Amino acid sequence: MADLCDDDLWRLYQQGDTQAFEVLFCRHYAAVYHHARTMLSRPDLAEEVLQETFLAIARHADSYQPRGNGRGDGSSGASRAFRGWILKITRNQCLNRLAARKAQQTALTLTGLQWAEPESSDPQPSEVAERNEDLAWLEQAIVALPVDQREALSLLIHEQMTYPQIAELLELPLGTVKTLIHRAKARLADHWQKTPQEHRP
């Protein structure tokens, strides 16, 4: 079953095969978590989004229609369309949370109080060091990027999406996607230039 493409697995799941769902879950959970973590910069919220995304797709088996004639697209493994669909659900879950966070910030601002980000914000320094010591500077600089730049860059790097694929997922014009990515890289390069020599890997 592991060599079936996503669309074929989804078709099996629609017919009640829960093992097919398990294979799909194993194939995509890491990408969903990473995307949520990239957008929200909070491990606790990323966990919530991971859970709600998979619960949403499990409960709405009819909301994705596999392509083709029932034999998938002839390829095995992950399909771009299916991954795009899951990431779109993930993204919507993240946007809901970001909107809720903004509403809280606005409510506090109206009362003259200052917003304090919960303590669990990314990056956890020990975790960064553990994962990628030489790249800690880069991870920290990415977290400081605006969320739209961070998201576009992550899709380019981790999902290896093309500009048109990113534009489709984010529902943005192609030129805007290019601008987001180049703006993000420019800020990262700026951060690198400002990093004192002794703190560079």
Added chain:
Amino acid sequence: MTCPLTPPVTSEDWSAWLANDLPEPRRRELADHLPNCPACQSVVAALRHVDHALPSLRPHPVPSDVLMRLRQSLASATTPQRWPEILTLDEVAQLLQLTDHELGEVLEDLPAFELAGQIRVRYARLLAWIEQRERDYTRHRAVARAGLSHAWLKSESA
């Protein structure tokens, strides 16, 4: 050290140049400028370093306890229930996991219609209704949280 051009070439321009995303006249203009500008050479070197480093970044790993919790909650949800397009009230109660009494409390809000004297609900409209309630609840919770934080901070400062 700054680029002497007016306006100066930005890091964003150089990123687009490196990715071959600039139209031809501009691309050539920047290529001609680069050998004569130490400031821009430094920016391009930094951008090349970033381009080189980015693919080495590993995705955030999913903690094993998170994965375990998720598998447990998915186990009960992964048997797709095949619902008809038009639901009876009994089916609505089953889908929403409500008792008859609880169903009676939300009956007025349901996107229902009458057919041959019987109340029916279209499955797709019920899903949209659930999603709307989820959105309302999230918004309500956010406002409530903000209110609580405010009250707590007020009591702290008092």
